[in-house]
Amino acid sequence: MNKSLILAGLLALFSGCSMLGGGKTNIPEVKPVEVVTVVKQAPMYHPPLPASISALPVEWRVLTPATMEEYLKDLNEGNAPMNVYYGLTVKGYENLSNNMADIKRYLRQVLSIVDYYKKSDETTEGE
Secondary structure, eight states: OOHHHHHHHHHHHHEEEEEEEEHHHOOOOOOOOOOOOOOOOOOOOOOOOOOHHHHHHHOOOOHHHHHHHHHHHHHHTTOOOOOOOOOOHHHHHHHHHHHHHHHHHHHHHHHHHHHHHHHHHHHHHOO
């Protein structure tokens, strides 16, 4: 009896339970995986432009000796408003003018660079 049990156990072990399933496995056929690589450029970020400059009006007065004497006379009488005056030399005024011209040039160049990148991004999106 022991020998027949061992023999039946070994037979079942070596047959791999092929008697139960009829030799066919129930695993579905696996299709090969297809890998597709799509190269797409990341969209370019366009930060919003800063708000436009709205300059406040500035009143310029030119002080000459005649207008200064008139202002001092009115000030002593109490008819002139208390104003603070800033003076510029001719060279200082030239420097101020050159600085403003440099700021305008810089802004034009920055805006042209931003415009270039916007246009280049529109052409790549259209392709």
